[in-house]
Amino acid sequence: xxxxxxxxxxxxxxxxxxxxxxxxxxxGARYFDRRNACAACFGxxxxxxxxxxxxxxxxxxxxxxxxxGIDVPFVAGVVDCGGTSVRxxxxxxxxxxxxxxxxxxxRLATYSMGTxxxxxxxxxxxxxxx
Numbered sequence: 565x566x567x568x569x570x571x572x573x574x575x576x577x578x579x580x581x582x583x584x585x586x587x588x589x590x591x592g593a594r595y596f597d598r599r600n601a602c603a604a605c606f607g608x609x610x611x612x613x614x615x616x617x618x619x620x621x622x623x624x625x626x627x628x629x630x631x632x633g634i635d636v637p638f639v640a641g642v643v644d645c646g647g648t649s650v651r652x653x654x655x656x657x658x659x660x661x662x663x664x665x666x667x668x669x670x671r672l673a674t675y676s677m678g679t680x681x682x683x684x685x686x687x688x689x690x691x692x693x694x
Contacts, residue, residue: 616646
C-alpha cells in the first residue's frame, strides 16, 4: 500500500480525515497556521483542537479564471464548521448557482492530488454537499 500524506499540515488523515486548528488557550481564537501570538488577545499559548467535519456554506464564489493548469470553473467557499471558519473548495457538485447556495450543509471530503515516483500520494481536502 502506498503512503499517503496530507497536502496541508492541518489535515489529519487518521483515524478518519479531519482538520485541526491551533486554539488560543486564553481567548479560544482558532488559527490553521502556526502562531507566536494570538491576533485577538496577544496570548502566546495554544493547543491543538479538532474541527467539526460538517458545516454550513457561509460564503462562496464561482471561479471562472485561474492560473494556467487549474481547471475552471470551480467553487471556492467559506464554511462554518461548528463556529470555526474554514476556507476550502466545494467539490463533487456542479459549479453553478443552481447547485450551490448559501446555507447549504456540507461535509469534509478528501481527494488525491497525485502520486510521486516513490508511490507517495498527496491528499487534499474540500467540502461536498452533505
